[in-house]
Amino acid sequence: MNLNALIETSGEWLRGGGPESDIVVSSRIRLARNLAQFPFPIRASDAVKAEVSELLCNRLLDLDFGPQLYSLDVGDLNEVDRQFLVERQLISRELSDGVGPRCVCISREENLSVMVNEEDHLRVQVLHSGFSLGDTWSQISELDDNIEQHVTYAFSDRFGYLTSCPTNCGTGIRVSVMLHLPALVLTKEIQKVFQALQKISLAVRGLYGEGSQAMGDFYQVSNQVTLGKSEQQIIENVQEVIPNIIAYERRVRNKLVSENRRNLHDQIARAYGILRNAQTISSEETMHLLSSVRMGVNLGLIDELEMATVNEMLIQTQPAHLQKLRGEDLQSAERNVARASYLRERLTGDFTG
């Protein structure tokens, strides 16, 4: 698979469709699995990892299941290409920065990705746009069953699926929903959401998962417990709480519009103005401003922009994407200039300087 082909398209999950897509960017489920016959990656030699990688890659590419998968040998990729896959949420930082034989199998639409030799032998992921945990679960469950027909998973009757880290043991499932909550952040109500989620053992993380900062008002809500509950129960836990957060964000947006429309519009219009005019801009500021613009599109305060375009710009302005788009390595200051050019081109059709 040619990585450069990916830059021309954007993953299905970015196209901005799906239920509640004004607030829910994407729904994601991942399963941690290991093969019974091999030491887990954290204990395996490179030779064993190579064997596992080859075996799993072959099995995955041969699956008689929905979309065709393509494999990428992550160890063969340069740093920019690896970072590019991280930015697209197709691989984790851990797989990107890891050592030894490791690969990822991806579907053309980018909904499916299976990492091999990350922390576990297999990290199976399905990603959909909008709030659609049901579809996401159906697809990952089917994929998981298909894989299990060709390999033997490490499974204990007592502990369930066995994983490198005990926190993933049991179902091995992580259910995450990526939310865009600008109004709750603006009004500082977001703290109440964090507290409520903590009480029911749900975690809140930034755009790029564990350890990442929340940027541009994007938050991932996910389960922490994987043991002692069924997959359905865990999904339901998340599924039940998300509509409350959506309703809360909508309520606060409506309140802002009805009580302070002018200032809200001002903030959004200025953000849009800066994005269309800046000559150099950091990734952080871009996320921050695009977040305002995204809310503006949702509230009908910006007419001429599609949500899908905003979502795409959020990813395309990340460092590795910019470098792939430009076809050259760029230092941080050069990226800031390239980012500003890209934004002006996308938002005004003007491509100067």
Added chain:
Amino acid sequence: MNLNALIETSGEWLRGGGPESDIVVSSRIRLARNLAQFPFPIRASDAVKAEVSELLCNRLLDLDFGPQLYSLDVGDLNEVDRQFLVERQLISRELSDGVGPRCVCISREENLSVMVNEEDHLRVQVLHSGFSLGDTWSQISELDDNIEQHVTYAFSDRFGYLTSCPTNCGTGIRVSVMLHLPALVLTKEIQKVFQALQKISLAVRGLYGEGSQAMGDFYQVSNQVTLGKSEQQIIENVQEVIPNIIAYERRVRNKLVSENRRNLHDQIARAYGILRNAQTISSEETMHLLSSVRMGVNLGLIDELEMATVNEMLIQTQPAHLQKLRGEDLQSAERNVARASYLRERLTGDFTG
């Protein structure tokens, strides 16, 4: 004269022509004069002031001199109209806020204005765009001679022209040049200019003269001494120093362009973007951003804008101008919205909200 007619036009001095107009906005000379036969305004009763006002108004309107003058009874004007004249630099804050009979005679082109019963009986002013103290002096000198043919000025062989405040005594002249010095402000080199001017007894003030803050990087340089030197010497003092400040500002602009073009362009482009998109904006921020845009026009970093438009916007976005344009009294928050609308309309042709 109908004040509303003025709003449709802009004074000659705003049209952005004249020598060195990239840096010198305008050249201004004013003369303080009093009539020998009447107590000075600070000691005069309202009856005397009324007599002086009528007498001088009649004389001024009858002058057989260049442009026809029109008179405005300042005491008759409401607060917005008075503030409007202050913003156009046709009258001083002192005349606007004063009490008792007082008036101003103005030429249609707004180059000439004669205040009656400000601190002195007469404050004669000539204002030209760009750096043109020579023309300004010729015109005010001719006007002064013309007036003197019809009245007797209070004059002492020892002290020269007598004035209410001793600091104006002698020549009664104030020569001011309004400079736009954004690069010197940006690099903090402006402090050196202040120090140098102080040493040669020249004063630096903001846009609206004495006591006003420098806004948007606009500074008025003027003489402090009026006694013991001839008018020509005083004008020469200012005339000689201004080219050095112009050269200094140009040098620093060129340095910024050659060493840090990207960041300078970024600052200017963002300012332009905010002005074209904001939904509410204060007078202070507007001045600040227009200052960047003005430099951008001069440096060729903004193509589609005329300097005259920028100069005009600096005045038209002032509180009283906005209210005259809208034809209604507006509170501060309403003015901020009206100002943003006006700027969007002027800069993008878009007039919504």
